[in-house]
Amino acid sequence: MKNKNTLKRLLSFIKDYKILLYMALLCSAINIIFTLWTPVLIGQAIDQMIGKHEVHFMILYKKIAMIIFSVIMTSLFSYLVMRLSNTMTYNITRDFRKALFKQYHQLPLKFIDASSHGDLMSRMIADIDLISDGLLQGFTNLFAGIMTIIGTIVFMLMINVKIALIVIILTPLSLAVSSIIATKTYKYFQEQLKIRGELSGFVEEMIGNQKVVKAFSHEEENKENFNEINHRLFISGVKSQFLGALINPTTRVVNSIVYGSVCIFGAFSVLGGGLTIGALSSFLTYANQYTKPFNDISNVFTQLETALACADRVFNILDEQPLVECPHPKTIENPRGSIHIEDVTFSYKEDQELIKDFNLHVHPGQTIAIVGPTGCGKTTLINLLMRFYEPRLGSISIDGINIQDMTRKDMRSLYGMVLQDTWLFKGTIKDNIAFGKEDATLEEIIEASKKAHAHGFIEKLKDGYNAMLSEEGANLSNGQRQLLCIARIMLANPPMLILDEATSSIDTRTERQIQDAFDTMMKGRTTFIVAHRLSTIQKANQIVVMKEGHIVEQGTHEQLLKQNGFYHTLYYSQFDTE
Structure with missing residues (x-):
């Protein structure tokens, strides 16, 4: 049937x-x-x-x-x-x-x-x-x-x-x-196709992470795993x-x-x-x-x-249920950047609660730094802000409008996002920078690159802004890829920013230059910064310290140090001064 x-x-x-x-x-x-x-x-x-x-x-x-x-x-x-x-x-x-x-x-x-x-x-x-x-x-x-x-x-x-x-x-x-x-x-053809998909996934992972495989001398183990899947495909195919x-x-x-x-x-x-x-x-x-x-x-x-x-x-x-947009969406004509997170509860798996009863009020133009140990929910909070995932309970609003009453496209256009993991596509450097603003002129692209301190290394390339990048920008260093992603946000000039370890792959000297550019860009813009290096977020208007999905401390850098609490321990453990 x-x-x-x-x-x-x-x-x-x-x-x-x-x-x-x-x-x-x-x-x-x-x-x-x-x-x-x-x-x-x-x-x-x-x-x-x-x-x-x-x-x-x-x-x-x-x-x-x-x-x-x-x-x-x-x-x-x-x-x-x-x-x-x-x-x-x-x-x-x-x-x-x-x-x-x-x-x-x-x-x-x-x-x-x-x-x-x-x-x-x-x-x-x-x-x-x-x-x-x-x-x-x-x-x-x-x-x-x-x-x-x-x-x-x-x-x-x-x-x-x-x-x-x-x-x-x-x-x-x-x-x-x-x-x-x-x-x-x-039934054998169905089984064969399922194993073929499993084999494609395994090969894609191994090819994409060959440096890690070789660094840990894991070639023989990978061969054994590949041979096991390949043998099952052989039996099913026969x-x-x-x-x-x-x-x-x-x-x-x-x-x-x-x-x-x-x-x-x-x-x-x-x-x-x-x-x-x-x-x-x-x-x-x-x-x-x-x-x-x-x-x-x-x-x-x-x-x-x-x-x-x-x-x-x-x-x-x-047949998978696609994302459903609000039938009568609302829009924000002149975004101010006031964000209210009310009683948000979220988990990736129903039996493993990650964030519970989370509350945070952000005033327009504030810079909010989110810190905490690995697995505390920092990146998860960013995923919720961007509606990559939906909260199980509670609400998130921008300028008084629930983000679920907006289309995802309109809501995400309010944010400029720089992630720790860079993403570039096969094409020219110019096209990659203009990804967020396709009608940008070359002059605007160059200006954004200068602000991101990427113009120098781009000019040294054979074809400059017309230089072709390989898949995921593999022919550039990690730092150069991140500079291009930062230039992309500089060009888009969004009303709010999310910086998730945005300078993690950049040397200290360039990081200071980028930080100056970010400081200029963040003026008057609500900004969320996720950082492990606490020295980079001392100027934040508010630092939110998270632990196991909860806010355990909240305040400025000086206020939190005076409390001698969890942030104090995190901060001085990085510099080993105590």
């Missing part, structure tokens, strides 16, 4: 391409008519030259001309069928990828974080390619095969009813065999391919029995005068043509099963 539902949903993607489908089916039907007409013409031509001194050349020439015309038309419409079905299939494949890519952007971040990135990429690329292959085989061979079977039966009944009945009675055995085997292979490969030879055995039966019964009919040599020749051609579609259909079953298993994996993603 699940198979049928998947196929039904798969076919629903064809609705926009009905014209292409109908044209392909029409051309296929015409192609089959000419294909089946050719054996009749060949048989009639044979009958014109079987007797000694009884060759009718004029009729024979006409038959040969008709055969040539029929073959040309067969080739022409066969080409049209392939062209139309290919166009339809690749359009559907494109729509599939667009729908899946759009869904990836709509899914909550918790789903992306909890899924293997390699598996998600495998569904986008490999699985949809296999769906495409299955559709191509399905529409070019399945319909043509069924039409050929029906047409061949009609032509055979017109020639000789008794021999036609022999073919019709014996041939369905091949269908029964192929359908039984195909049903058993489906089972599915073995069962799938059984379909073709078993149907061929049945088809050979049919062909042999036609030869024997037809020969006796010719001897008895009930059938001409030409008619027998046509009949043998039809018997061969009649069994060929069953072979084609049986071959298609394997690819269709793979396509359906792949479609299941894609539909599983498409």
